Amino acid sequence: DAGVTQSPTHLIKTRGQQVTLRCSPKSGHDTVSWYQQALGQGPQFIFQYYEEEERQRGNFPDRFSGHQFPNYSSELNVNALLLGDSALYLCASSLKPGQGRYEQYFGPGTRLTVT
Template sequence: DAGVTQSPTHLIKTRGQQVTLRCSPKSGHDTVSWYQQALGQGPQFIFQYYEEEERQRGNFPDRFSGHQFPNYSSELNVNALLLGDSALYLCASSIPTGGQPYEQYFGPGTRLTVT
């Protein structure tokens, strides 16, 4: 059973460019959350997608947008990249369980470097 997969593994972009990161959830999972993890810090919640809609959003600017496809996979798009966007981007998938807190399974992440 494949876990959460993310692509690409590493990415180098120039300031001002745009980037798209991809995530395939664990089999049977329908909810995808995205996190940004700066070096030496805990993951910061960007947003969560369920049924192809953004359900929750963290304190990130509109430059960060996402999408979820009918097969539950998801994309994270970042426009007008800044040096401060350099980080590990983690995707986590889960199955909401009727109003109870649920475990999130994390993928290996995409390391984005903005120069």
């Protein structure tokens, strides 16, 4: 049973560039959430997707955008990168609301460094 997968593992970008991170949910899950974890902090909710739509968004600017595909995989895009965007980006998969189970299972993350 495949768990949550993310790619790439590491990424180094320059300020002002754009980046795309990818996530495939755990088998049987249809919902993907993205979190940003800065060094020494807990993960911060960016947004959640199910049924190919953004359902809820955290306190992140419009430079952060996403997409969910029909196979439930998802992308996180960040435009006009800032030094402060350097973090571990975590993807979590779950069942969509109403299914009665709220556990979110996390992927290994993508370490983004902006120089």
